[in-house]
Amino acid sequence: MDKNGASATDIITYIGIPLAVLGVLPILYSFVRAILVQRSIRRTLHRHGLLDSSITRGSLMEGIVEVELPRCTITPLDRDEDPEYWKLNPHQVFLKGSSWSVFNWNTLVTGRQLVRCQYKDELRVPEADIDFEDLIAFLLDRGAIPDPKGWHLLKSIGLWTPTGTALLLPPRGMSGTVLKVATPDNADGLLSLQVDWKPQWDTRGSFSLPPFWVRLKQPGSGKVLADGTETMCEPETIDFKDDHADFEEIHEPQAQDISRDNTLVNETPENETSASQSLIKQIEERKLHVTTTPNDSFRFKLDGDRVQKVLFEDEELPTGEIHEMTSAGETANLWFICAASSLSQRLESELWNFTIPNQITSFVKRKSVPCGVMVLLGILNNDDVPPWASPPPSLQESAEEMSERMRRDMYERRLEDAMPPAQAAEARRVRMMRSAHEFHNQHIARQKALRDYEERRLVEAIQSARLENNTVAKATLAYLIAERVVPEGYTIEDLALAVLYLMVMDNAKGKLIGDILERWALWSQFGGMQKVQLELLMKNKVAFCYAAALVSVVYHAEAGDSNSSTDMLECLKSWKRVRLG
DSSP states (O other): OOTTSOOHHHHIIIIIHHHHHHHHHHHHHHHHHHHHHHHHHHHHHHHTTOSTTOEEEEETTTTEEEEEEEEEEEEEOOTTTOGGGGSBOTTOOOSBTOGGGGBOEEEEEEEEEEEEESSGGGOBOOOEEEEHHHHHHHHHHHTOEEOHHHHHHHHHHGGGSOTTOEEEEOSTTOOSOSEEEOOOSSSSSOOEEEEOOOGGGOOOOTTSOOTTEEEEEOOOSOSBOTTSOBGGGOOOSSOOOOTTOOOOOOOOOOSOOOBTTBSHHHHTTHHHHHTOOOHHHHHHHHHHHHOSSOOSEEEEEOBTTBOOEEEEEETTEEEEEEEEOGGGOHHHHHHHHHHHHHTGGGSSSOOTTOOOOHHHHHHHHSOOEEHHHHHHTTSSOGGGSOOOSOOOOOOSOOHHHHHHHHHHHHHHHHHHHTSOHHHHHHHHHHHHHHHHHHHHHHHHHHHHHHHHHHHHHHHHHHHSOEEOHHHHHHHHHHHHHHTTSSOTTOOHHHHHHHHHHHHHHOHHHHHHHHHHHHHHHHHHHTTSOOHHHHHHHHHTHHHHHHHHHHHHHHHHHHHTTOOTHHHHHHHHHHOSEEEEO
């Protein structure tokens, strides 16, 4: 004890014990905070229906709460059998990593994940594993549409794609993001995504076509021709039999003065034109040979990269009838899919699982049809295209030749008058034989000049300036309207949809259109058109017009980058499974 009366015990009592208490306070704080955080987390788990499936425990000394939550693998419900497929989950979990709970799923617990939390805000639900293709198909079925920019970015830089990059957007006309790239929960090399859905985005239901199915409705006769008559009531000129039937022989014309618009090659296609039949009427007549029950549409989907069959419908309900598409040929089948994919925005469902081949996209962008050929086919006039043909030869005698012939004839007649009768008769006979021989030689020369001009005109037409495919399609559409093959007011898209329907109803016609498109692509790629190809177009002018419509819609689709499925399909191949959080 010192002189002031303070002992060591007093020092320990009044100074040491408070310091010891102060040293224990952080531990007490962590202890109390851990208990409070654990209680808060348990309340949160209970509120979201996760308490029974989770395990919570606290490390009181460290102030950390450990939560074991189930990790799930999810798959979409059965579209046709389970009505919950189209409904939102009424018990959605509003925690980090639980965006997938907005929908109803088939859920399989595949393990547990430990989450360590110091604060309630750090609680995070494990991401769910799902097949990437199943996820995309489900969201497309709900009405989402791909974002081309997002898919291109994901394809280019993969897992380094910035967080928040949109992959799927709401139905057209609505704002927001359906599916976007999320921050990964762990570094295991899997792509992490986040999903969102709002009730106002639900525009589809069980009545809608499943993903990757397309419905094509039969073109009707609602549009009226120029004379006010309905297309379906248009009288038929001849019976349509065989697309590959031989056409009538073209008779050799008599010697006459010719011009650019009065030539053999310009008149030959008129035989096919006179036999043209209304496209809508062709479809209606061919349908009688293909189906036996009433129907007004058909649906189809891709089997690999082909359409194997179509299913007929009446008022969007299956009739049970199936029509095979195999006999139309590979080329026709491919172009059918390309045109349907390009027109898919006008159809009820889009072919997101198909990419137009590079050789077709390159072909539709090339100028390939010479302007002179369009004139020879009678689809365009010379005034509508740049000058391309040399002037026609004159087949009449010139004034000098006629004057010389008349002068010589008068001179010979005077000589005959001065001759004795017998000699005059012989001279007259010789003069008439020479005149007949000269007339015959002139006729032969005119015919040769005409043939040479026709051959030269064909060559000049083939070598003339080439037109844009869109220009060709517009000209062929105007021609079909003028010939009453399609109703007035038809657009190129209307024509293309009707042609697709015709290709299903008439495999022979589809094969012919496919053959024309194949040859068209060949001459576009290898040096230009040849005479045999021009003759094919002359004999099948209407089928060429149908083919031009298909080329045009694919051209517009590629020019507008509306076929956004290329990058998406590549990404689906790269990532089989993703994590949805």
